[in-house]
Amino acid sequence: MELKINRYASMLKPSLIREMKVLADKYNDVIDFTLGEPHISRHTYEVIQEGLHHKMMESSLGYSHQYGIIELRMAISEYCKHNYGQIYDPYSEIIITTGVSEPISAVFKTILEEDDEVIIFSPSFTLYNTNVQMYGGKVVLYDMVENDMQVKEEVLSRLITAKTKAILVNSPCNPTGKIFSEEENEVIYNCIKDKPIFVISDEIYREIVFEQKKCCSLSKYPRLRDRLFILNGFSKSYAMTGWRIGYVLGPKEFINTVAVVHQNFVASASTISQYAALEALNHPELTKNIQQLYEKNRNYVYQQLKPYFKHVVLPEGAFYLYIDVSNYGLTSYEFAMNLLKSKQVAIVPSMAFEPNDSGYVRLSYCCDFETLRAGVLRIQNFIKSL
């Protein structure tokens, strides 16, 4: 008598980022650069707690509508319109979700059949790949490392087949901090505009950009409007990872199916977290602060570490540094493990973001400056010991 589980589920592996975090937690005095988790989450709570408390005393604390509380949907609609020129109807084109992870899963569940292909720019956030695989889809990687971190038309066009169901863009990108330029978006647009391909734009780091750069979005193309899903949320730009609040914008025709999938996953997003997000939107200074803190961190960490490594990607946004450590003759996993063991600094090897070891590691610098400085010093000392 053998109990068999789903063949795709059985192949899933836990997130290596999370595994590294668990390892890190076993060390005393560890400096933890693993998770993409803004360090000032308590500050957000301190700012919003009074308003949140009042909202909770005045409101129903039961299940929200499966699309989310209408006040938050309206506020997000206004926010996206005002900040990004994205026009979405709060009644039929916005769903409040459990972070951005949930709409990644819900959108893939909604659109994918077995063997459908999804083009993803590698390196990328782990859950894109695993979600595609979980639903029996096939990830087709555009290798950014081999293409000088650039989107090239001749390379991308060769990846598109009759099986291509979707393309996913994450800009600013986790783990590289890269922003897809206007020209690169144009390349993507040209490659897909005449083909029945969905577009998923994960814009979770959109507000964390440096040197006053503008972050453009595929939402600027009207011809993509009826097949574009935009993902965003409060985890990064408001330091609200633990509240698990995100949202998906998309065309009514498909959003209603995503909403039913979402209902089947979680019924609705946390009502309490929705009120917290609504309150957070009254405090744009939270986002501004985050952007400024991490721009300072970026400048420091990039400058300090660049001289020691084969290549360091200059981050244009987000809060990660992607570092090619292969000049030390170790795999990225060995480098990360040795660094953790000998200096108690935790970073994430490239296997969390790429199918094979590219030699890169990710350092998440969304911490306070003093911690970053101490960690950088330890890394420099580690390197000198090699």
Next chain:
Amino acid sequence: MELKINRYASMLKPSLIREMKVLADKYNDVIDFTLGEPHISRHTYEVIQEGLHHKMMESSLGYSHQYGIIELRMAISEYCKHNYGQIYDPYSEIIITTGVSEPISAVFKTILEEDDEVIIFSPSFTLYNTNVQMYGGKVVLYDMVENDMQVKEEVLSRLITAKTKAILVNSPCNPTGKIFSEEENEVIYNCIKDKPIFVISDEIYREIVFEQKKCCSLSKYPRLRDRLFILNGFSKSYAMTGWRIGYVLGPKEFINTVAVVHQNFVASASTISQYAALEALNHPELTKNIQQLYEKNRNYVYQQLKPYFKHVVLPEGAFYLYIDVSNYGLTSYEFAMNLLKSKQVAIVPSMAFEPNDSGYVRLSYCCDFETLRAGVLRIQNFIKSL
């Protein structure tokens, strides 16, 4: 150029319960008996707010471990051991989830292949059926209405085939309030014990039972331990629907895959809601209060409505009354719609819980007593007008 979505997703329908709730909200002075949502959710917040606030000021408000914060897993482990004799390891056999909806979806995603069959006792909670369908599985219904609301060995055994992957038991049951008896559990056990069939036991209403009845669980059978998933949560017994906190217990061998699916769905449950749940566990009087309030409601509503209808199921637990209204010559949908239009009382027709109209409607009586009394009076007046 046609954009095609997943064929199972495309067939999903939104929950009829939720649709009725949305309709109800359009009326003034409506008495709403649609959702299974304890009315005292603000009371829970008032009780836990101080402790929750302290926990939030002291703790990390970032992502929790994908299994949930260890303090809550340990507390749940103790709780289940103490209250139900269920022994589960907090480190490897308990996952904190986004309500109970999420583990329903995660467990089905983990175990189901296309065309696998799942036996469900009808009437049942909507999301069981839709989740099975969403993953390409087939729902095989045991029709309780046609079997005097009893589990019979000769009927159940005929439903089991080589394709049967799982059987789901929800006791106390939504929407009938039925508790599966020791004898019925024995029937289920005998039918499946020698076959490779998973067991899903949704025990979300376990603490809301009447006349000091004992609610037994399939967890009492050691031979099922390695293929049993127990679902439970805080929504009903602590009136915390809006916080979206539940959990799944199961054997380590399969729970680790459920945990990766869960990670792919939502990364982790809301950390804030997890602290709220941890605080709620310090207040067992919340549950006791809910049980007592709704036992009083049950006695009243059953007694008041029984004389008017062909059949009313006497609830042994949960907080729903399942009423056969077919003696008025209307479908249950017509009955519900007419009642809403003429008396502004909202209930849910049987199509939300069964594949065809059985003539039943569900009345959710987890409201305050005065509201229940007013609603019952309107229903009685409605009947007299027919």
